[in-house]
Amino acid sequence: MNLRGLLAIYIYEMRRAFRTVGQSIISPVISTSLYFVVFGSAIGSRMDEVGGVSYGSFIVPGLIMLSVLTQSTSNGSFSIFFPKFTGTIYEILSAPLSFLEITIGYVGASMSKSMILGIIIFITAHFFVSIELLHPFWALLFFILTCLSFSLLGFVIGIWADGFEKIQIVPMLILTPLTFLGGSFYSISMLPPFWQKVSMFNPIVYLISGFRWSFYGKADVSLSISLTVICVFICICLAIVWRMFATGYKLKA
């Protein structure tokens, strides 16, 4: 195994993130804090509890997921798209690295950045609302799996994209609506029966539900289904990445 090569990619990517700390950390933390102020403190204080949890506290897991999902996707896609764009991808492709080592290097860095962000948001949330964490192990597991799966999705998008526009299309047109409609700000049980059924086709519902359960012990769907969905999603993304490297799709001429 080329561990040094893998670590070189990881360190390079982390260094890049710290160089642009304003864009990769501060900006998402500020926007999430604004959500806490508006929905948690201002509007939330006038709303009823959701399943016995104050609205401000209820939205914390969803907001963490919202940030982590979008940042993981964005980090994952830019990390591989940039070397393709600048042409420096030749170094990676001509090095004695397997697809898995390359993927772990880039996706691992993308995950790490998202996890740092998620932890900062979690700490920040304490300044606005009171938070319980009933199942820390499960929270950590959901958190890591979510960062991994969406970093992988971003990595797939980054390989597929051949322009900046395409990098933005999937997060803007698909992920953001799915996340907002995935129960970040509400419980699925608050929806009319028809829309509850429609929501079950949104994979993000399962992630947010599982993550929220680990905080307050209340979930829209069962924990096992949430875990299965996220694991299947990771496997699909990995298979796509493997296929892309095996065929050289959008990587090699």
Place this chain on the structure above:
Amino acid sequence: MDSQSSVPAILISSLEKKYDNGLQALHPTDLSIQKGEIFALLGPNGAGKSTLINMVCGIVNPSGGEVKVQGYDIIKEYRQARSLIGLVPQELTTHSFETVNQIVEFSRSLFNCPKDHKYTEELLRSLTLWEKRDEKIIALSGGMKRRLLIAQALSHKPKVLFLDEPTAGVDVELRKNLWDIVLRLRDQGVTIVLTTHYIEEAEAMADRVGIINKGKIALVEDKNRLLEKFGHKKLILTLAKPLNRIPSSLQKYELEIEGEGTSLTHVYSSVEEDMNLNELLCDLSDEGIMYSDLQTKKSSLEEVFVQLVQS
């Protein structure tokens, strides 16, 4: 000679590249490059030089055929094969916000080599980049970026170095400097495959030359033998008095009058000794044709190249 030293540095068998749009960038090609030689691949734009190099380095997927680098298959044994290869790409594809030192160490790590500050310092000094080691790459000049690409390619001490038009857009001084580096590497036993537009570069450095055109290798030959085989010599006589026509007694020599009769030229093969040259000069004297100057000119690799590509 042991079995390992007899293995070619690069052995290409039936290697080809056909794109999905039907373009055959490289027709099935066989090529063997020996250890320690400088092999120059010459060809016009779009001839398939970079395609061939990039397939060996793993950047382009071959459509067929096989490549072995020091006996290691580039697909099945890609780790061993790639560890032996260094590539200097044609384009100035550098990073921007990292420092020179960081990126050379990065390249070295990609090849699973531990940090070696002493070697990195030697390398950067040899490429006159040591003073710039802590500068961001974006602040470097084009020539320095070119040298940095070479430093990156050499960071893991490759046994085979591919230089894809390394001196394109580089000033004369730096070009000569790069030639010195390449010759020094050859002396250290590194096999060098060079593509270039500057034929003088191949003429100055290459041991063997391959001429590629329209995706086919037209010829592979020892450089000196190539010049002997296809090269010609030209005798140019500057006449003391202008000449209107060639006397009938001199018709057998294939002479040509040039420069409004002020000079007389005779083209002869450089491979065989032209025994007629002495005779020609005597016959000129007999005809009373006097000359004030005499020079011979050997055809360059460029002329041979043009001749081969056009044929």
